[in-house]
Amino acid sequence: MAKKIVTALVGATLLGLGAQGASAATLADVKAKGFLQCGVNTGLTGFASPDSAGNWTGFDVDFCKAVAAAVFGDATKVKYTPLSAKERFPAVQSGEVDVLSRNTTWTINRDTALGLNFRPVTYYDGQGFMVRKSLNVKSALELSGAAVCVQTGTTTELNLADYFKTNNLQYNPVVFEKLEEVNSAYDAGRCDVYTTDQSGLYSLRLTLAAPDDHEVLPEIISKEPLGPAVRQGDDQWFDIISWVHYALVNAEDFGITQANVEEMKKSANPDIQRFLGVEADSKIGTDLGLTNDWAVNIIKAVGNYGEVFDRNIGAGSPLKIERGLNALWNKGGLQYAPPVR
Amino acid sequence: MAMDALNPPRKSGRTGSFFNDPKVRGVMYQAIALFLIALCLYWIISNTVENLHRSNIASGYGFLNGRAGFDVGQSLIAFTSDSKYGRAFIVGLTNTILVAVTGIITATIIGFIVGIGRLSNNWLIAKLSLAYVEFFRNIPPLLVIFFWYYAILSLLPLPRESINLPLDTYLNNQGLLFPKPLAGDGFGLTLIACLVAFALVIGLVLWSKKRQAATGRSLPVLAISIAILIALPALTLILSGMPLTFEVPVAGRFGIRGGSTIGSEFISLFLALSFYTAAFIAEIVRSGIRGVSKGQTEAAHALGIRPRQTTRLVVVPQAMRIIIPPLTSQYLNLMKNSSLAVAVGYADLVAIGGTILNQTGQAIEVVSIWIIVYLSLSLITAAIMNWFNARVSLVER
Numbered sequence: 001m002a003k004k005i006v007t008a009l010v011g012a013t014l015l016g017l018g019a020q021g022a023s024a025a026t027l028a029d030v031k032a033k034g035f036l037q038c039g040v041n042t043g044l045t046g047f048a049s050p051d052s053a054g055n056w057t058g059f060d061v062d063f064c065k066a067v068a069a070a071v072f073g074d075a076t077k078v079k080y081t082p083l084s085a086k087e088r089f090p091a092v093q094s095g096e097v098d099v100l101s102r103n104t105t106w107t108i109n110r111d112t113a114l115g116l117n118f119r120p121v122t123y124y125d126g127q128g129f130m131v132r133k134s135l136n137v138k139s140a141l142e143l144s145g146a147a148v149c150v151q152t153g154t155t156t157e158l159n160l161a162d163y164f165k166t167n168n169l170q171y172n173p174v175v176f177e178k179l180e181e182v183n184s185a186y187d188a189g190r191c192d193v194y195t196t197d198q199s200g201l202y203s204l205r206l207t208l209a210a211p212d213d214h215e216v217l218p219e220i221i222s223k224e225p226l227g228p229a230v231r232q233g234d235d236q237w238f239d240i241i242s243w244v245h246y247a248l249v250n251a252e253d254f255g256i257t258q259a260n261v262e263e264m265k266k267s268a269n270p271d272i273q274r275f276l277g278v279e280a281d282s283k284i285g286t287d288l289g290l291t292n293d294w295a296v297n298i299i300k301a302v303g304n305y306g307e308v309f310d311r312n313i314g315a316g317s318p319l320k321i322e323r324g325l326n327a328l329w330n331k332g333g334l335q336y337a338p339p340v341r
Numbered sequence: 342m343a344m345d346a347l348n349p350p351r352k353s354g355r356t357g358s359f360f361n362d363p364k365v366r367g368v369m370y371q372a373i374a375l376f377l378i379a380l381c382l383y384w385i386i387s388n389t390v391e392n393l394h395r396s397n398i399a400s401g402y403g404f405l406n407g408r409a410g411f412d413v414g415q416s417l418i419a420f421t422s423d424s425k426y427g428r429a430f431i432v433g434l435t436n437t438i439l440v441a442v443t444g445i446i447t448a449t450i451i452g453f454i455v456g457i458g459r460l461s462n463n464w465l466i467a468k469l470s471l472a473y474v475e476f477f478r479n480i481p482p483l484l485v486i487f488f489w490y491y492a493i494l495s496l497l498p499l500p501r502e503s504i505n506l507p508l509d510t511y512l513n514n515q516g517l518l519f520p521k522p523l524a525g526d527g528f529g530l531t532l533i534a535c536l537v538a539f540a541l542v543i544g545l546v547l548w549s550k551k552r553q554a555a556t557g558r559s560l561p562v563l564a565i566s567i568a569i570l571i572a573l574p575a576l577t578l579i580l581s582g583m584p585l586t587f588e589v590p591v592a593g594r595f596g597i598r599g600g601s602t603i604g605s606e607f608i609s610l611f612l613a614l615s616f617y618t619a620a621f622i623a624e625i626v627r628s629g630i631r632g633v634s635k636g637q638t639e640a641a642h643a644l645g646i647r648p649r650q651t652t653r654l655v656v657v658p659q660a661m662r663i664i665i666p667p668l669t670s671q672y673l674n675l676m677k678n679s680s681l682a683v684a685v686g687y688a689d690l691v692a693i694g695g696t697i698l699n700q701t702g703q704a705i706e707v708v709s710i711w712i713i714v715y716l717s718l719s720l721i722t723a724a725i726m727n728w729f730n731a732r733v734s735l736v737e738r
Contacts, residue, residue, distance in 0.1 A: 086699045093396055093702075114702040115398040135595065146595045147414075147500075147515055152692065153699025158410045161422035173414045174606070176686040177695060185686065188494035189514055190605065192595045231396060 026230070026237035027071070027289050030098055035077045038064035039097035042082040042179060045203045046313040046321075047103050056080045059312040060101040062302045063122060063228060066244050067099060070294040075301035084178055085153040089114055092231055099241055100229040103197065105155045116229045117238050120245035123227070124325035124334050126220035127159050128198035130205060133215050135192060140219040144169040149182050149191035151175075156196050159222040183207060197224050202319050236289055243288060246337035247295045250275060251304035253328060253337065258303035261296055275340045284340065295340075305335060389705065404701045405430070411696060413688045415604050426697050433693030434714060440610055440689065441676040441718070447615035448675060449668075452622025459627045470623065477620035482678045485617045489609035490685045497605075500596020509589045511597045514605060518590040521601040525584035534577035541573075542566040606687035610679070618675040622668065629664035630656060661733045669726035673719050680715070690714055 030036055040048035040060050048058040065075040081097050092100045093115055103125075104110075106118035131137045131146075140163070150157050152175045164171045174191050176182045186194040187208050194201065198220060205211045228241050251257075254272050256264045265278050273279045277292030285292035302308050309326060310316040327333025359365060393400045405427035412422050417435045420428060458470035477485065494514050498504060503513040510519040549560045578585060590600035633656050641651040682689035691711060698707040 086695050089699070089702050090704050093398060093704075110702075113399045115396040137594075142594070145593050145598050152696045157696065158422075158700070161410060161412045164412075165422060171412075172602075173412045174604075174686050175414065175688065175692065175696065177683050177692070181684065181686065184491075185494070188491070189499045190494055191515075192500075233396065 026098055026234045027240065030071060034072075035079050036064060036068045036071060036099070037079050037081060037097045038067070039081045039083045039088055039091050039100040039102055040064065041102045042084055044103065044179065044200060045206055046317055046319045047199070047203065048080075048082075048101075057312070059123065059308060060103060062308045062312060063101045063244070064099070066248060066298045066302050066308075067241065069297040069301035070240065070244050070247070070290055073291065073293075073297045075297075085151055086177060089116065092116060092229055095231065098230070098237075103200070103226045104229055105197075105224045106227055106229075107155060110229070115232050117232050118227055118229050119238070119242045121225040121227045121334070122245055123199065123225075125197040125199050125224040125226050127156055127195060127222040127224060128201050128220055129217040130186075130194040130201045130214050131192060131217065133213055137217065140217050140221065141167060141169070143171065143193055145171070146192040147172045147174055147190065148193045148195055149174050149176070149186045150195050151179055151182050152177050154196070155222070155224065160195055163221045179204075197226070199313065199319075199321055202321055203313070206318055240288055240290065244298060245305075247275075247298050247340075248302075248305040248308060249328070249335050249337035250340055251295065251299050252306040252335075253330075256299055256304060258299060258307060261299045265296070271340070393705070398702065400703070400706065402706055404697075404703050404706070407701070409697075410700065413693065414686075415607060415688050426701065429693050429697060430690070430710065433688060433690035436687065436693075437676075437679055437682075437689045437714075438718070440607065440614065440682065440687070441679050444611055444614035444618065444675050444679065445672050447611070448618040448622055448671075451615060451619035453626050455619060455623035456626025457630070459623060460630060474620045474623050477617050478624070482613065482617045483681050483684060486610055486613040486681055486685055489613045489616075490605070493605045493609050501592075503597045509587070509600070511590055513596060515596070516602045516604040516608065518597050518600050518602050520587035520589045521599075523586045523588055525586060527581045527584040530581045531574050531578045531585070534574045538570050538573040541569050545569070604687075606682070606685050609685055610682050610687045614675050614678055617678070618671055621671050621674075625664055625667045625671065626660075629660035632663040633659045658733065662730075662735060665726060665730045665733065669723055669730070672722055672726065676718055676722060677715065 038061075040056065040058075043049045044058070046058055048056060048060040050056050061080070064078045064080065068078045069075040071077075081091060083091050083097075083100070083102060088100055088102055088104065089110070091097045100116075101122075103123070105125075106121065110116050111118050129140050129143065131143075137143065143164075148160060148171050150160055150173055157173070157175065160171075160173065171193075174185060176185060182194070182196075183204055185191060194204070196204070198216060201216045205214050205216070208214060228245070230238050230241050251261075254264070254269075254275065256272065256276075261276070264272055265276050267273060270279070274282065274284060276296050277284050277294070282292045285294040288294065291297075303311070306323075306328075309323065313319045313321045314323065323331075323333060325334050327335065329336035360369075390400070405425065407426050408422075409420075409424050409426050409429045410422050411429075413420050413429065413432050415436060416432045417439060418428075418432060420432050455470045455473055458466045459474065461467045461470070497512060497514040500513045500515050503511040503518075505511055508520070510517065512518075545560075545565060546562055549562050553559045588600055590597045593599075637655055637659065638651055641655045642648075646655070679689060680691040683692040683695060686692070694707050694711055698704055701707075
């Protein structure tokens with residue numbers, strides 16, 4: 001009871017009292033305290049979850065590591081704050097976390113009224129549905145009358161209402177605050193349908209008692225561009241966060257990997273030389289407020305975008321999600337980074 | 342002289358300094374404290390407003406008029422995704438009140454039964470009551486809620502294998518489904534009959550009390566009241582040609598659908614709050630009854646009053662004076678504990694407020710609404726109980 005209110009109150013109070021130091025020079029603050037405070041999911045396999053030793057791993061976690069590598073040259077200088085969907089925005093607004101890397105959808109409302117800034121999209125997603133195979137449902141249009149489990153305070157909840165309304169279908173929403181609560185309720189049969197971002201469904205299916213008894217329906221009912229968010233009002237920090245992602249994508253574009261980054265420094269290609277900061281009189285990092293080898297540090301720490309994807313959610317992981325929309329722009333996907341010049 | 346130095350004459354004119362007067366000093370200290378508190382509040386509020394403004398976060402209560410965009414599973418009033426945020430808050434408020442009121446009623450009934458059971462001479466009843474109290478009193482309410490929720494989810498069957506109860510009622514792990522009454526033309530007459538029956542019963546109770554006070558003769562009031570409450574509406578319903586139909590739950594693709602549903606979230610929260618609070622109420626009832634001197638019972642017996650009447654007319658009225666004040670605080674606890682609903686997905690004020698908070702980002706506004714609503718609900722409950730307490734308390738002449 002009171003715990004929720006107290007948490008929210010503390011958040012609100014932090015908003016009231018804390019924001020002073022958080023307003024302008026985030027980079028200087030992060031450097032001064034010696035670590036990056038990164039807001040992540042409370043537990044979404046493949047995106048952000050603690051392993052048995054308590055170390056955080058995942059796609060979103062690797063982004064935090066990449067930022068730390070760019071700032072400190074050391075990917076371990078990150079502290080993670082697990083946040084529920086409800087807690088995540090006040091945590092950024094109040095300066096409790098320096099960056100939110102928590103499979104969060106970029107929307108106009110969040111970009112404006114909530115005082116946040118979004119730019120790079122680290123993962124192009126869309127909302128989907130999962131059902132028990134035994135129900136014999138083949139399309140989302142057959143879901144009339146179903147009880148649908150959904151996490152509160154998400155764009156998912158709003159898309160769900162819109163989709164069922166548009167298609168004149170009846171449904172009964174069963175709303176939980178924590179992802180784990182949604183999982184166990186769906187697994188116990190409280191709901192017939194589980195809806196969230198499709199990547200999330202693939203991830204969550206692995207945690208169910210019998211993953212093979214469930215299937216993800218083909219429909220994608222929304223656009224869910226997921227990406228990191230920072231507070232408004234600090235352009236330098238916003239640029240750093242954006243360019244960390246662009247560095248990951250450019251590295252894949254150039255074919256630079258964790259294994260060959262040192263070799264690539266000797267490349268004759270001027271684009272690669274400039275990107276890795278080995279060009280004479282380079283200002284490629286100092287203009288950002290970082291060192292010139294910031295991109296090298298990122299790639300050494302986590303690899304390029306493709307490697308991060310494969311290791312956490314793609315072919316090299318239990319989730320085996322296709323690259324799809326997240327392939328590079330020249331391979332049929334949407335991942336495109338501005339040039340380093 | 343030494344004596345004069347220790348006790349200077351009060352009216353010397355020289356020592357009557359304004360600031361030496363303890364009364365004046367007391368007032369001044371209070372004024373300073375009040376000023377500091379006000380300063381602190383002003384600082385907090387102005388700083389908050391300033392910071393919100395600086396971080397470009399919209400503020401104010403205008404968002405309550407915005408379209409909600411989400412649906413709510415359990416609602417006592419009509420609500421769709423096209424309704425406003427303000428209405429969503431009202432849905433949450435009615436859901437909170439629903440679970441609090443039903444919980445308070447059940448907790449009181451269970452609590453009185455168990456409390457009296459603890460005083461029973463029957464060994465088994467006394468020990469079972471003791472075990473009940475010790476079990477529920479010593480675990481956190483959140484665990485009790487989870488206990489009931491997962492008990493319901495895992496013990497009851499999936500919707501496609503619902504348990505079929507009599508009267509077209511079905512039970513599964515999504516909730517309890519029962520036929521939904523649909524009022525036809527002329528059903529208003531039956532409602533009027535209900536009101537008339539209710540008024541008759543109140544009149545009967547008052548009259549019989551007066552008669553007993555005057556003549557000492559008593560009536561079987563309970564039996565007559567029940568008869569009136571059932572017979573009058575039923576007779577009206579039949580005479581007006583049965584304008585009442587039922588929408589019966591039927592099997593569909595996703596199991597039993599249709600009719601009215603009480604969701605498993607409500608059931609588990611309601612049971613948990615009732616059982617948890619009842620344990621405390623039982624102890625209050627026991628202490629209240631124990632608090633009535635044994636001489637009262639003996640005196641009543643000596644006057645020839647039968648044991649049952651002794652309990653009802655002598656012991657309980659005096660016990661109530663001890664019971665009610667702590668009972669009030671249990672009612673308040675139950676109401677506040679109802680905000681744990683969010684853990685099992687029951688759409689109470691905190692759960693819906695949380696959704697709104699997230700969709701709009703208006704953290705401070707939503708939290709302030711929560712605080713104001715819970716504060717008002719608690720104060721209203723306390724006021725009702727204080728009024729009741731004043732009625733049963735000892736009238737000193």
